[in-house]
Amino acid sequence: MEKTVNQKAWFLVLPVLILVAFSAVIPLMTVVNYSVQDTFGNNQFFWAGLEWFQDMLSSDRMWEALWRQLMFSGIILAIEIPLGIFVALNMPKGGFWSSFCLVLMSLPLLIPWNVVGTIWQIFGRVDIGLLGHTLDRLGISYNYTQDTLAAWFTIIVMDVWHWTSLVALLAFAGLKSIPDAYYQAAKIDQASRWKVFRYIELPKMMGVLMIAILLRFMDSFMIYTEPFVVTGGGPGNATTLLSIDLVKMALGQFDLGPAAAFSLMYFLVILLISWVFYTVMVNLDKKGM
Amino acid sequence: MTDATIPENLTAGGANARPRFRVNSRAVVMTLYLLFLLLPLYWLLNMSLKTNTEILNDFTLFPKDLTFANYATILTDPAWYMGYVNSLIYVVMNTVISLTVALPAAYAFSRYSFMGDKHLFFWLLTNRMAPPAVFALPFFQLYSSVGLFDTHIAVALAHCLFNVPLAVWILEGFMRGVPKEIDETAYIDGYGFGRFFVKIFMPLIASGIGVAAFFCFMFSWVELLLSRTLTTVDAKPIAAIMTRTQGASGVDWGVLAAAGVLTIVPGALVIYFVRNYIAKGFALGRV
Numbered sequence: 025m026e027k028t029v030n031q032k033a034w035f036l037v038l039p040v041l042i043l044v045a046f047s048a049v050i051p052l053m054t055v056v057n058y059s060v061q062d063t064f065g066n067n068q069f070f071w072a073g074l075e076w077f078q079d080m081l082s083s084d085r086m087w088e089a090l091w092r093q094l095m096f097s098g099i100i101l102a103i104e105i106p107l108g109i110f111v112a113l114n115m116p117k118g119g120f121w122s123s124f125c126l127v128l129m130s131l132p133l134l135i136p137w138n139v140v141g142t143i144w145q146i147f148g149r150v151d152i153g154l155l156g157h158t159l160d161r162l163g164i165s166y167n168y169t170q171d172t173l174a175a176w177f178t179i180i181v182m183d184v185w186h187w188t189s190l191v192a193l194l195a196f197a198g199l200k201s202i203p204d205a206y207y208q209a210a211k212i213d214q215a216s217r218w219k220v221f222r223y224i225e226l227p228k229m230m231g232v233l234m235i236a237i238l239l240r241f242m243d244s245f246m247i248y249t250e251p252f253v254v255t256g257g258g259p260g261n262a263t264t265l266l267s268i269d270l271v272k273m274a275l276g277q278f279d280l281g282p283a284a285a286f287s288l289m290y291f292l293v294i295l296l297i298s299w300v301f302y303t304v305m306v307n308l309d310k311k312g313m
Numbered sequence: 314m315t316d317a318t319i320p321e322n323l324t325a326g327g328a329n330a331r332p333r334f335r336v337n338s339r340a341v342v343m344t345l346y347l348l349f350l351l352l353p354l355y356w357l358l359n360m361s362l363k364t365n366t367e368i369l370n371d372f373t374l375f376p377k378d379l380t381f382a383n384y385a386t387i388l389t390d391p392a393w394y395m396g397y398v399n400s401l402i403y404v405v406m407n408t409v410i411s412l413t414v415a416l417p418a419a420y421a422f423s424r425y426s427f428m429g430d431k432h433l434f435f436w437l438l439t440n441r442m443a444p445p446a447v448f449a450l451p452f453f454q455l456y457s458s459v460g461l462f463d464t465h466i467a468v469a470l471a472h473c474l475f476n477v478p479l480a481v482w483i484l485e486g487f488m489r490g491v492p493k494e495i496d497e498t499a500y501i502d503g504y505g506f507g508r509f510f511v512k513i514f515m516p517l518i519a520s521g522i523g524v525a526a527f528f529c530f531m532f533s534w535v536e537l538l539l540s541r542t543l544t545t546v547d548a549k550p551i552a553a554i555m556t557r558t559q560g561a562s563g564v565d566w567g568v569l570a571a572a573g574v575l576t577i578v579p580g581a582l583v584i585y586f587v588r589n590y591i592a593k594g595f596a597l598g599r600v
Contacts, residue, residue: 134580
């Protein structure tokens, strides 16, 4: 759509600007403030320059957390996106069963995040949980509080359980927008199922899939509550993702300077990767118009 | 006659056989997936209807002696049920605030181009990307210093951090679908901006507003880190109160499960009301 140039539109955006300035810019400035200062208590602060940033960049702790975070986000994207598409392809196209599936699938999305954690904490316990108990009966040793692999398995299955429906719902919305004529044309050409998917469905889903990837990447990158409730970052530091580490540092140990420097770099990484996704998404939007 | 019908039946059968098989494989996939989604929820519900002795000592797939005592504990104790009230209050406040400021902004982004609009839009989105963990401590200090600590409005405002950008994003998608001629016709007919916006434009994007409200509700309802950091007693959300079940004598599993089940109910109700818009809504109006 052609947009008219109108500088007065700024007035319409003003309420959002004021609100976001209050709830984002001021707190962010506080963080910036802490990141360049040092304190010895009593609210006395000293200029520390970039010291905290250098500290954090050379600390193994941050790099390890970052590495774990990237691995976590990578794994869940690699599972959730294909699985979500697969589920969407198998969804009933309309009628009662379609709404039935939609409602049930949206259910995990509306559960408070710590309850999601609690559900899986219980579900995975060997003594009282269905999953843990069943695995134990099958003779598989499974203890997510002791064993790194089991802990990772639990938080990944939990995230897949929690969020695959979002991807599926998005992909389903994309599929529903494909006109029947496309499928009829494919039938006339005797295109195989795979070709229909590759050349009709996938390109038409691309726009919504980018939204799915963007949302899933952002949210998995700042995930805190669910893994914290299940594993508390353990065993050891095995599942200490970036946010968990940050909260530990800022609210637990009250190391304001390093935590603030950590925060800013964390934010920048998300920003950078999201910007790439966003640019791709906007370009796809333009092509679709 | 018979000669003609037999092959017809055969082909009909042959044509039916393949779709029927396809339908079945679809049903199998969906059943398996839904089973995977519902099993943990079933287990929670199952546990909430058991006594603690049964939970810890017997491993049963169905509650042996069905009890509603766990629910009774929650629904009769103000310390428990006020958590739900608190959560609902700040969630509703947040939804109203987010939509009120997001509507005009989304209109501006969808209709006009102005200086710095693209940068501004991305900057707004960056707030959706900001990890709550980064903001927990500064929020705590900011709201303490202005005397809003432990109030519902503090949590509602804090949640605006990620809900306002999202609402703008969703509404902008829906508004783009409304032809611009409608605006122009209304202005020619002598409508002022305010009257046009409320009387004509908002009904046109009613489903978009519903979807945006749904998302604000959802993300405010499920968030815990900020709401827990910003409250102590008066506005403490249910999700934070749940940690209370860890007493000296171990965890009260039955009550914990019951509290969990009760937190799912409002979400399930909201989903039921918006079920016809879910698919388009999750695509943020962009299909």
